[in-house]
Amino acid sequence: MNLAALALLVSSFMAGSSYPGVAVAITRGDEVVAVQGFGHDSAGAPITGHTKMAIASVSKSFTALAVRQLADAGKIDLDRPVFDSRVTPRQLLAHKSGISDRTLPEKSLTQPNSPAEAVDRAREALRSAEPDGQFRYTNTNYHLAARLVEIASGESFDAYLAKHVFQPLGMTETVAIDVTPRDLPADFRRGYGYAYGISVPLNEPDRFVAGSDGVVTTAADMAKWLAAQPSLAPRDGMGWQQDSQGQLRHSGIWFTATAGQLLTKSGYGIAVMSTSGVTLGNEGTYALENGIADVLDGETPPEPSSYRLPIDLVLAALTLLSIGLCVRALRRPRRFPRAWQVLRFVPLGVLLALPTLLGLLYGGGRDITFFQLAHYSLPLVVWLGVSSVMNISVAVVRWRR
Missing domain, CATH: 1.20.1280 (Monooxygenase)
Incomplete structure (x- = not known):
């Protein structure tokens, strides 16, 4: 692997896109290839492989794994409707429940404090939901999936992930939270907003994120997660999405952070986390993930650009x-x-x-x-x-x- 080419690509991307800090994890099969940090956090400390960062909706792949674990144990039936509705766990995980941000505006409504409260908030939307096979992305699906994990396991969702997902994989620096910014770890440094060419440290707005986008981790731990994917990654559309090239991936956006993970056809796993939030003209790390994949495959990536x-x-x-x-x-x-x-x-x-x-x-x-x-x-x-x-x-x- 050409580490110099990787560093040049990431540095160029950061400069062009005004990203103050980026962390990268790369694996091939079940082997860790590289873990590296670039830039600094909002406190001025260098980003390292052990800097806690938000992965936003990349968290959904962890939730999907938890549901599949319980399904394998016979505690969840993926095709049996739940919560007195016509919606099944499989449909929740595939964003085909019939629920959308239009039927339940999850950010505008009063934010719940727990997965149980999230289910209560979604009762009406669940009753009227008509699963029709159409893909409608909404965090609500994964809020409800988090509650399924709690009901089936008898543990809180965050505790279940810690005991049955993070610990078995050796992800000792990773936690899951319910509400931002309230539950963020003490050693987590807030990310950045952006305006007029200036990156400004900001707190993430008050949002319920359990199940949907509440995992906080490090590049070192994401390397362990990626290394486990040859035996874990689903091909059924649950928690991951296929891009136009048939690669499995998932992106994540907070208002103060962006992230993404990618499994390439050549066998590489790539995770990218940044301290810069989603803005008009910046939809995350998708292009950087693709550029890193090109470098790993010995190809010349497109010149990084940002609007x-x-x-x-x-x-x-x-x-x-x-x-x-x-x-x-x-x-x-x-x-x-x-x-x-x-x-x-x-x-x-x-x-x-x-x-x-x-x-x-x-x-x-x-x-x-x-x-x-x-x-x-x-x-x-x-x-x-x-x-x-x-x-x-x-x-x-x-x-x-």
Whole structure:
């Protein structure tokens, strides 16, 4: 393996994408090939193979393993409906339960504190869910799967993972939590948000993450996890997803962290974790995982590229343009038909509808709150907010005149 080429690729990706810290684990078969950290955390300490980092929705593969363990033990029937619904555990794990962020907006609703409370919150959605074989990604499916583990095992979900998954694999630095940021380990350093070319340390918003995206681990432990996959990784779509090349993988995004894991056709396992959250123009470590796979296979990876900064600069320019146009309109009032003045309320309407619009047009129907939206793209919120205030001011002044 060419470690120099790997280091150059990761460093180039970090520089182009404004990632302050990245950790990488690589295996081949059941052997660990490399564990390495790059950059620093939000406290300024170097990222190492033992730095605790969030893997976000990569956690779902751990939940799926727990369910399959209990199914193998005869304690869960993967094809028997659960929670007084028509939904089966297999459908939950494959995101084919009929539940979606549209039927249960899991981020906008009051956050539960435990898998049991998550089931209570989902009762109505479960009763009306009609599994139709369609893939609809939502964290709710895995919140419910975590509760299945508790019911079948008689243990809390986090304790079950610790005893039956982490400990057997020697993952001594790994924990599972229920709620962010409340339950994060004391030695976990918060990740970063991003705006206008600047990475800023932020706390992860208050979210329920048990079963869906609550595993906190290290690159060293992820290497142990990947090394175990030749005997563990499912081919049934539960907890992993197949990409266009038939490779098994899963990505993960927090608002303050991103991660991904990949099993290549050539036998490599790759895990990448970063301290930079999902933003407009940055959807995670997918491209870096592919680039590392190319290096491992002796191929030349594409030059790393990112649209984070260009997008934010465009939004900054639009913000300044909106201010300039509105100031000019206030200084040089003109009379327009009243119907035209209504258009000045369009930015406000777009701002109010933005969480829904973003979910429908960009996130595949995913749910997001205004507070989380500011984490995702502060420049977008600022542009629409400033434009709304300025345009309403112009409309009011002209109405009074």
